[in-house]
Amino acid sequence: MIKRKDIIKIAIDSPAAAGAGTLAKSISKHYNLFYLDTGKIYRFIAFMKYKYPNKFNHKFIKSKINNLKIKNLSNRFLLSDEIGTLASTISKNKSIRKLVHSFQLNAAYNPPKKYKGSCLDGRDITYKIIPDADFKFYVTANLKIRAFRRYKELKKNKSHISYTEVLKSIKKRDKSDFNRKISPLKKTKDSLLINTTNLTKRACFLKIKKIIDKKILINGNI
Ligand code: C5P
Numbered sequence: 001m002i003k004r005k006d007i008i009k010i011a012i013d014s015p016a017a018a019g020a021g022t023l024a025k026s027i028s029k030h031y032n033l034f035y036l037d038t039g040k041i042y043r044f045i046a047f048m049k050y051k052y053p054n055k056f057n058h059k060f061i062k063s064k065i066n067n068l069k070i071k072n073l074s075n076r077f078l079l080s081d082e083i084g085t086l087a088s089t090i091s092k093n094k095s096i097r098k099l100v101h102s103f104q105l106n107a108a109y110n111p112p113k114k115y116k117g118s119c120l121d122g123r124d125i126t127y128k129i130i131p132d133a134d135f136k137f138y139v140t141a142n143l144k145i146r147a148f149r150r151y152k153e154l155k156k157n158k159s160h161i162s163y164t165e166v167l168k169s170i171k172k173r174d175k176s177d178f179n180r181k182i183s184p185l186k187k188t189k190d191s192l193l194i195n196t197t198n199l200t201k202r203a204c205f206l207k208i209k210k211i212i213d214k215k216i217l218i219n220g221n222i
Helices: 020-029 039-051 058-066 070-074 081-090 094-109 125-129 143-156 163-179 201-219
Strands: 009-013 033-038 116-120 135-140 192-196
Touching: 009 020, 009 094, 009 125, 020 033, 020 163, 020 201, 033 039, 033 094, 039 058, 039 070, 039 094, 039 125, 058 094, 070 094, 081 163, 094 116, 094 125, 116 125, 125 135, 135 201, 143 163, 192 201
Parallel strands: 009 116, 009 135, 033 116, 135 192
Antiparallel strands: none
């Protein structure tokens, strides 16, 4: 694998709907970093299972991943709660995780030339995908706030789901993501905790920016 030198790498892990994606996007834009929402890859595979249940085997998934383009990840069908739940089930599978590993490594270590680095968010980014990241964050918020944020997001996408259903679904997803054997969600010791429960999007962004700018000022990177 090609590894670009002198790039800045940011790793973020978080439970569902904690605001990590919004935060990662604004940070990536500000520092000109290549952003990859790794949950979307698992959602993409889940969508393939939903769309082609009879073809869904190792060979099929492999060919889909080999031909995966970033633009495929912006398909709006990937945003639904059903696909999120299915993604959390298929993401427990070791061979599926192996197949998406190199796609993530490539994004993290060899982002397109026009970017100064990369920023990835997911569940195992800080310890499995980019263990040597320059910055590691664990973004979280309390369960009810996360459910409410996801509920509003789904409503915007014209979903008919109720708040209670979203809450139940997020609880289920937490249980699965935190307790699975392979690559469970956890806060690593070297990750900085960002609790977004009582913070606006802007306040979260400024909090992280301050941390990054301080280190850059000392080390002269970026
Ligand atoms: O982040 P998002 O909610 O879109 O992720 C969907 C599911 O994909 C998660 O619930 C999790 O099970 C899985 N996932 C993962 N590892 C990642 C990112 C997401 O297992 N790095």
